[in-house]
Amino acid sequence: MIPTASISSLHIAREQRLAALQSRFEQHRLTFPAEWCDYGSDDPVHDAEHLVNCCAGCGALPQLVGDGVTWTATCACDAQAPAAKMRWQAWLQWNRSPLSVDPSWRDLPFFFVAGLDEDDARNKLARLREHLELRSNLEGARRVCGHRVGSGYLQRLKAYHGWCCYAQELLKRQSTAQAPVPTRSRSQGSRHA
Numbered sequence: 001m002i003p004t005a006s007i008s009s010l011h012i013a014r015e016q017r018l019a020a021l022q023s024r025f026e027q028h029r030l031t032f033p034a035e036w037c038d039y040g041s042d043d044p045v046h047d048a049e050h051l052v053n054c055c056a057g058c059g060a061l062p063q064l065v066g067d068g069v070t071w072t073a074t075c076a077c078d079a080q081a082p083a084a085k086m087r088w089q090a091w092l093q094w095n096r097s098p099l100s101v102d103p104s105w106r107d108l109p110f111f112f113v114a115g116l117d118e119d120d121a122r123n124k125l126a127r128l129r130e131h132l133e134l135r136s137n138l139e140g141a142r143r144v145c146g147h148r149v150g151s152g153y154l155q156r157l158k159a160y161h162g163w164c165c166y167a168q169e170l171l172k173r174q175s176t177a178q179a180p181v182p183t184r185s186r187s188q189g190s191r192h193a
């Protein structure tokens, strides 16, 4: 039997956490552009399967294999991404793994970054990541406190967050700002000239 006192102190702790997250989110919203809350028309949960990358080893598309607890994106050539609890997570794990061929960061269907230069995209994705973290933590805390927050809605926020992290990774890997070695040796050459 759990003593009544610890139930109510747990309840108070949850409400306090919710209030703290709420005020952090409101603070954040003051400087977050409202139009950035449109994350794109694709559904990061249901469309994940259609956004899966080709296998880097053989060019085929992977399949999801489930064991009743987790899902794993697995290719016919035996390439296998880390397992995940949710189907959308398993597709995303595959895309984020070195096993798959990345698209250009501008071709990701989320967050309207196609027309941005690298600095603007980097800034937008960093702000969006923070926004999605705050928003999903807040909605999670509201759910714990008994507010009506659908689990599908929460999953979508988490999935958007995952795609945002992937977009950041792609941008970092594909950034033209990272001077490749041949460029550096050329600029050294021009210094002597």
Ligand SMILES: [Zn+2]
Pocket: 055, 056, 057, 058, 059, 060, 075, 076, 077, 078, 079
């Ligand atoms: Zn393969």
